[in-house]
Amino acid sequence: MKICLINNLLPPYNRGGAEKVLIKMATDLKQKNDVFIITTRPHKPDLGINSDFRTLYIKSNYYNLYKKNIIYRLFWQISNIYSFKQFQEILHILNTEKPDLVITHNLMGLGHMSALAISQLAITHHHFLHDIQLLHPSGLMFYSKERILNSLPAKIYQKLSRKFIGSPDLIISPSNWLLQEHLRRGFFPTSKTEIRPFTETIEDSDKTTPSGPKKNLFFAGQIEKHKGIIFLIKAFLKLAPDDFTLKIAGTGSLLKKAKKIAKNDKRITFFGNLDKAVLKTEMKKSDLLIVPSSCYENSPLIISEARALKVPVLASRIGGIPEAVGKDDKLFTPLSASDLFAKIKDFNK
Structure with missing residues (x-):
């Protein structure tokens, strides 16, 4: 089976656990499948490429976004939702590669419309939840600040997220808490769901x-x-x-x-x-x-x-x-x- 994994970052451009999960998934799937990855690279700095997997890169400023001021980030978030250029790039890659399965992870920086490319080509789609990036552009909700997800801007953002992500064939979440946060806000109405806790094997x-x-x-x-x-x-x-x-x-x-x-x-x-x-x-x-x-x-x-x-x-x-x-x-x-x-x-x- 030919499988495409999509995530916004990949080593050496990595920050947190999502990239580790992606690499482990790619390593496991590679044993019996043809696996390739779509991810982003910034224009600068050039830290190199990932040589462990066949990787196709799309230019994005996401990696350096935290360095920018709030006005820049606001306009960047708007452009990220309606990123037609990145949609076209991903559509072209998928149409050329013709994978049997696409597993998406964090899509921030790849554009919300990237999921539309998968559905447009009628490819089986699994989505792995890592955080609340579909509920709030920051991906963060702080203790005692829970109302942030119910603000008017957040609700507008969630409406757009629901529209573009649609209902993938399978939604995977390591925690029931995260899955329920999405389901109770109307996400993934027809998707199958699976709770898949993280595990580590140690000698x-x-x-x-x-x-x-x-x-x-x-x-x-x-x-x-x-x-x-x-x-x-x-x-x-x-x-x-x-x-x-x-x-x-x-x-x-x-x-x-x-x-x-x-x-x-x-x-x-x-x-x-x-x-x-x-x-x-x-x-x-x-x-x-x-x-x-x-x-x-x-x-x-x-x-x-x-x-x-x-x-x-x-x-x-x-x-x-x-x-x-x-x-x-x-x-x-x-x-x-x-x-x-x-x-x-x-x-x-």
């Missing part, structure tokens, strides 16, 4: 044997507001005992701010980006993975990675996260430093 020799007090805390993810990292650092400085440590893996636009807030506290270590092997090693050294998200996340991949390693997880009670954690993991109220450290104490009882 038994790589698993940890948790024991002793939970003193060494670990965070891995983007250093951005929605990941709750600034909250975590402030809470740690305020409430963590002197013998606690906090190790932070990842990078992002708030890295400089995060280091400034940490005030050279010797208990806090910043690693920057780590490759998968080193990340696994550092996580195994920790006593507790903290996932302090302040936005409604779907199903953070880092949770499944920690569970595979038998590393306990303490995460925000928000979005699809409660579905992702294990029975021995714990949840805390988002942005509550007191509840965060109360739950750490619960681990240590």
Whole structure:
């Protein structure tokens, strides 16, 4: 079978979990199928191309969008909805390649009309939900700001999203929470749906044997507001005992701010980006993975990675996260430093 995967970003132009999911899916499907990928590349910088899969690139400024001012982003979002040029490019690629199945992921930057190209050619279409990009152009909904999805601009945006995405043959979501957020707003009326939680396979020799007090805390993810990292650092400085440590893996636009807030506290270590092997090693050294998200996340991949390693997880009670954690993991109220450290104490009882 010939399968086309479509996502807005792909390594080396990647930021989060969606790209990891795409690569894993492509790797698995490649074993028995002819797989190719459609994705975007910015005009600058040129970080190279992906050589692991046959990849067809479409020019887009999406990768650099976060650097632009709000006026630029507003007009960019409007043009992204009605991106006829990208629609024509994708239509041409699909018409030339003639895949049996198209699996779309994040379409921001490829244009909402890209889904129309698939339906126009009557190709079997599966869509994988990663976040709320079809409900709000930011893809983010913060704790205590839930009304953002019910604002008039958001409702107009959702109406256009529903029109262009239509009802793919199958909708895949790692969490029931994310799927229901779409269904109750009228999305995918005739689509079949499937909940497909993220899983990680780890050799038994790589698993940890948790024991002793939970003193060494670990965070891995983007250093951005929605990941709750600034909250975590402030809470740690305020409430963590002197013998606690906090190790932070990842990078992002708030890295400089995060280091400034940490005030050279010797208990806090910043690693920057780590490759998968080193990340696994550092996580195994920790006593507790903290996932302090302040936005409604779907199903953070880092949770499944920690569970595979038998590393306990303490995460925000928000979005699809409660579905992702294990029975021995714990949840805390988002942005509550007191509840965060109360739950750490619960681990240590």
